[in-house]
Amino acid sequence: MDTQNMPPELARIAQGRDFLTTAEFARTVGRAPQTARKNFCIAGHCCGVRPRNVGGRLLWPIADVARLLTEGA
Structure with a gap:
């Protein structure tokens, strides 16, 4: 995952992974x-x-969560 276009807080939560757990996703959104x-x-x-x-x-x-956070719903 390209972390350059990712919000900094999401990059911190992701820690280089490609997927978030449900708890992490929910907290993010x-x-x-x-x-x-x-x-x-x-x-x-x-x-x-x-x-x-x-x-x-x-x-x-x-990638989809980053898109949601940067572009909106």
């Missing part, structure tokens, strides 16, 4: 983790970001 899960169950996304289900866990792509 100002939602509760359960709200992010609920939005995913109802609409298939939260704030326009679609997570990947890996081993029963939702992992949120940092």
Whole structure:
């Protein structure tokens, strides 16, 4: 992930990873983790970001989160 175009706080949370956990994603976008899960169950996304289900866990792509934070919803 290119950290040059990423908001500094997101780069700090990401620590070089490509995905965020649900708790990290929720904190980043100002939602509760359960709200992010609920939005995913109802609409298939939260704030326009679609997570990947890996081993029963939702992992949120940092590239999409960075795009959301820089360009808006």
